[in-house]
Structures are given as C-alpha cells and as structure tokens.
Amino acid sequence: MMIDTLKKYINTFLDSPSKLIWFYIILNMIPSIFLIFTEPINIYGKIILITFPLGLYIILFSLMRNTGLIQLILFPLLIIHAFQLVVFYLFGEDVIAVDMFLNVVTTNPSEAGELLNSLWPSIIFVCILYIPTTVIAIYQMKYKTYLENTLRKKLVVMGGILIIASYILSLLSKDNNTDRYTFHENVYPVNVFYNLNFAINKWHKSRLYPVTSKDFTFEARKDTIAKQREIYTLVIGETSRAENWSLYGYERETTPLLKQKEGLVFFNDAITQSNTTHKSVSIMMSAASAENYNIIYEQKSIIEAFKEVGFTTIFLSNQGANNTFTQYFAEDADYYRNIRSPKDDGKIIDNYDDALLPLLDHCIDSISGNLFIILHTYGSHFNYEERYPKGFSKFKPDNVKEITRKEKEKLVNAYDNTILYTDDFLSRITDILNNSGSCSSMLFASDHGEDILDDDRMRFLHASPNPTFYQLRIPMLVWFSSNYQMNFQQKYEAAKANKLKPVSTNAIFHTLLDIASVKTNYLQSDLSLVNPSFKIAKRMYLGDHDNPVFFYNANLKEEDKIMIEKRKIYH
Numbered sequence: 001m002m003i004d005t006l007k008k009y010i011n012t013f014l015d016s017p018s019k020l021i022w023f024y025i026i027l028n029m030i031p032s033i034f035l036i037f038t039e040p041i042n043i044y045g046k047i048i049l050i051t052f053p054l055g056l057y058i059i060l061f062s063l064m065r066n067t068g069l070i071q072l073i074l075f076p077l078l079i080i081h082a083f084q085l086v087v088f089y090l091f092g093e094d095v096i097a098v099d100m101f102l103n104v105v106t107t108n109p110s111e112a113g114e115l116l117n118s119l120w121p122s123i124i125f126v127c128i129l130y131i132p133t134t135v136i137a138i139y140q141m142k143y144k145t146y147l148e149n150t151l152r153k154k155l156v157v158m159g160g161i162l163i164i165a166s167y168i169l170s171l172l173s174k175d176n177n178t179d180r181y182t183f184h185e186n187v188y189p190v191n192v193f194y195n196l197n198f199a200i201n202k203w204h205k206s207r208l209y210p211v212t213s214k215d216f217t218f219e220a221r222k223d224t225i226a227k228q229r230e231i232y233t234l235v236i237g238e239t240s241r242a243e244n245w246s247l248y249g250y251e252r253e254t255t256p257l258l259k260q261k262e263g264l265v266f267f268n269d270a271i272t273q274s275n276t277t278h279k280s281v282s283i284m285m286s287a288a289s290a291e292n293y294n295i296i297y298e299q300k301s302i303i304e305a306f307k308e309v310g311f312t313t314i315f316l317s318n319q320g321a322n323n324t325f326t327q328y329f330a331e332d333a334d335y336y337r338n339i340r341s342p343k344d345d346g347k348i349i350d351n352y353d354d355a356l357l358p359l360l361d362h363c364i365d366s367i368s369g370n371l372f373i374i375l376h377t378y379g380s381h382f383n384y385e386e387r388y389p390k391g392f393s394k395f396k397p398d399n400v401k402e403i404t405r406k407e408k409e410k411l412v413n414a415y416d417n418t419i420l421y422t423d424d425f426l427s428r429i430t431d432i433l434n435n436s437g438s439c440s441s442m443l444f445a446s447d448h449g450e451d452i453l454d455d456d457r458m459r460f461l462h463a464s465p466n467p468t469f470y471q472l473r474i475p476m477l478v479w480f481s482s483n484y485q486m487n488f489q490q491k492y493e494a495a496k497a498n499k500l501k502p503v504s505t506n507a508i509f510h511t512l513l514d515i516a517s518v519k520t521n522y523l524q525s526d527l528s529l530v531n532p533s534f535k536i537a538k539r540m541y542l543g544d545h546d547n548p549v550f551f552y553n554a555n556l557k558e559e560d561k562i563m564i565e566k567r568k569i570y571h
Helices: 002-014 018-034 043-061 067-073 075-091 098-107 108-115 120-143 149-170 190-207 276-284 293-299 303-310 325-331 353-366 405-435 482-489 489-498 505-517 558-566
Strands: 232-235 264-266 270-273 314-317 337-339 371-376 439-446 475-479 501-502 540-542 546-549
Touching: 002 018, 018 043, 018 075, 018 120, 043 067, 067 075, 067 120, 075 120, 075 190, 075 546, 098 190, 098 276, 108 371, 232 276, 232 405, 232 505, 264 489, 276 293, 276 325, 276 505, 303 314, 303 371, 303 505, 314 325, 314 353, 325 337, 325 371, 353 371, 353 405, 405 439, 405 475, 439 482, 439 505, 439 540, 475 489, 475 505, 482 489, 501 505
Parallel strands: 232 371, 232 439, 270 501, 314 337, 314 371
Antiparallel strands: 264 475, 439 475, 540 546
C-alpha cells in the first residue's frame, strides 16, 4: 500500500510541469539560501541573495515550455552549485573564490587526492541533490511534460518584478567589510561567474609571463664582499603556523633545536600576505606585494637579481610542478631540481623534506663561488602524518582517521610532529651551512598557516575565501653564521633590533637582497629586516581579486580578533 502511494505521488509529480519547474528552481536556490547565514552584508543585501537569483531562475525556466531541457542546458550551473556546497562544507562561508578556481589547475594530483579524501561527505551530499535532478530533467524532456504558455508569461512577469526589486534594494545594501555592495562581488551566482572570468584572465596573463618579463633587469650590483665565500639560503615553509611553535610560546616543545641555535633571530609578530601558496610564495620571491601585486607579470624574481651579481642560483623543491609563478621562478635558476616529480608510471614520488639535504650538501661541495639557494618544502601540509618519519612521532596518538571534533587531539598531535620535524630539518641546514666555513645565512618563513578545528567554527586547512588568525600568523626567522656576524655585524644587530616589530611576507625579498648586500633600485630598505631603516607600516592582505586589504578588515571573525588581542598582534 505504501509503495503504491509513493509511486502514485512520484508519477503525479513527474506529470506536473508546474511542480517540476518549482522543483528545479528550489534545487538551484539551495546555495543562495546557505549564503543568507554566512555573508557579511546588511539585511537588504541578504534579501537580494534570495530575490535576485529567484527572479533569475524563474525567468530562465520560463523561456521554454520544456523546463527539463532548460535544466539540462544549465547543467554547468549545477556543477557550480556543487562546488559551492563543497566550499560551505570545507569553510562554512563565502562563495567560490578566484583562488579556488586557480587551485583546480595548479594543485598537484597527490595534494588534490589528500584533500578529496576529507571531503567525501559533501561530495556524497551534492551527488544526492543533483544527480536525481538531472535524471528527472532527462525524463521530463523524453516524455514532453511541457509548461503552459499562460503560466510561463505570469512567471516571467514575477521574475522581472523580483529582479527590479533587487536592483532597488541594492541602493540600500552594504558589505560590512568594504562599505559597498555590487552584484558582481556580493550576489550569487553572478559573483561566482565573475570570479571564474577573473581566474581565466589571470591564468592567461600568468602563462604569458615568460614573454612579458623577458626583457626585465634589476640592474643589480654588489659593492660589499665578505672575506669568505657567501652562501645565502631561503627556506620556504608550507602550512606552518606560529601558534604551534614553542619558539612562539607554544606550551609543547616543538622547536627544541632551533631554540639552542646561536645567531638565530625570529620575528615574533609575522603574518602572511596571502593564505594561498601560489600567491604567498610569489610575494616572497619577488618585489610584488599585496600593495602592488600586478607587477608580478612584468618583473623577474629574486633569483635574477642574484644571477646578475654573479651568484650561482639553485632551486631545490619538494613541491610538485604546478604551473604557477613559483615554477616559472624556479626554472630561471641555474640549477633546478624537483624531487616530487612524477615517475614514468605517473605516480608522484613522496619524499620527506630531508631528502633535500643531500642535494643541498652536494651543491655546496661541488659548485664553487657564491651561492643563492632556495629550498621549497612540503612542510606541514595535510595529511600531517605523512610529512614526518616515524622517529618524529613524539606526540601520540597521531593516527588520524577522519576530520572530526573527536579526532582533534590526533590532528594536533600529528601537526605538532610536523613542526618537530621542521625544527630538525632547519637545524640540519644551519649545520651544513656552518660546516661549509662560508659567510652564510638562512631565512625561513612559512607561506601561510593552517586551521585545525581551533574553535566553534570547526575550520580546517587553509586557502579559505577569508583568512583566519591561524592562517595569517606564521613563523619567520633568520639564522646568521658566525662568519656573517663578523662580516656584517650591523645587519645582524639590525635584525635583532627589529625582531619584535610587526612584519609580513613582503619583507622577505628586500631582506634577502640586503643580507647579501645586493644593491638595486628595487630594494626598499624600509622593508628590510636587517636594516636600521625598517619601518612599521600598515600590514596588508592580498584579496581574492588581487586588491590590497588591511589584514584586520579581511573579514576576520570575532574568534580571530580575540586571538589577535591575546597574542598581541599589532593592528
């Protein structure tokens, strides 16, 4: 009896074009309904989040009598909706960002696989929503369940009224972070398609980089030379947040070796200018910053500046090739080696970061003259347990099975073990440099931090549309050999004098040049951490549309601002 009743209801539903059109509209409206509760806009803006897409879908589905065919034509929109719902699951807010579209084409396969493994509940959810919708649309098209023309006309009028009302309400709407309101930035799905177009244009410009930067020169010179051979090293960390470093006050001893290093200066209040790797690393390696990011398309990286003054440049990477500026910059080095490249069978070679150390040692021993070396690590990237050898499994249990609140202790334990391993890795680099007898230094900074279910928001990972305190605050430090301290004592003393000042990743390019006494008109001494001229400035964050935003206004939530006050982060 129940089965017969259900069949009758389904048949009645499938044979009713008026019910089907509202079914399609409601299914398409689901992301917009979620956004009402997450977007930082006033009440008028929230109303538009419903009225505008509702009016739009009503008009679209009224354009033809066969609404099933329209839904099939709009299948790409279902894919956008599915992506959007996955974003909600992962970050709990905002729309698909420009950087998320770019991550689809720049994330290496192994990293993508690790992420997808943690997203399976949301993937199942969107499949349950949108696969049956597509099947129903095919059924309707096949059996020609058509909408009446009189109803279509009424619906078009209704949709038009809703869209006109939306435009009127937009005059009263306001984004709480920017004090403005635009359809291309604030209204779904318009903003997603705007972001997609922005990402496509940005990808195109980045692909032209070898051409647009071809004739660039720093006109660099070096008029101060040390008594010994000079070796300067930049170590780019991955997903390492300062909150879990004992150097920064963490209660667990996660950096025991660095704590004992002579000549180490760590900057207590350091933040990243981007929570995405492809932006953050490009800022570290170039004169680009949140304030002037578009120069990235025309200027070369710091590698070129060192080459111009006679250094042999070396780039050693434990990150897969990803068609970003990082890769373009790396390929400009005299010697480039990626140890995470695919094997002949297409599988990615999964190495611990210390596999870079024999290569570092070999380069120092086999290449004469001054060296500039960049090491790009895999650091603390999820899956954490796979980032360190078993010998570094100090904090237990660390066998994470799923990303849930009950597994938080294991997540934190595994993450802390990655920091412990990073401490050993960096300590061994300083030993290699010290044993070379050179005038040397090592600058380390993480590209961004990480969320690890830290508060009631249950945020996890990084690269969210809006950053958090945990993604922003990073470790940044410089180690100076005894020979360097003797040759350039003033620079060493300036670094110590600047260690408590607020800094961000846009200082790295200028600091490295200054450490090596490389002169160029592109060097800003007020951004160099080894210069007495370093100035405290308003710290900016690189927005999704490559616009500078004061980091405190980058849609940080109350939980983030509480931590900023607690950790005495300057703002």
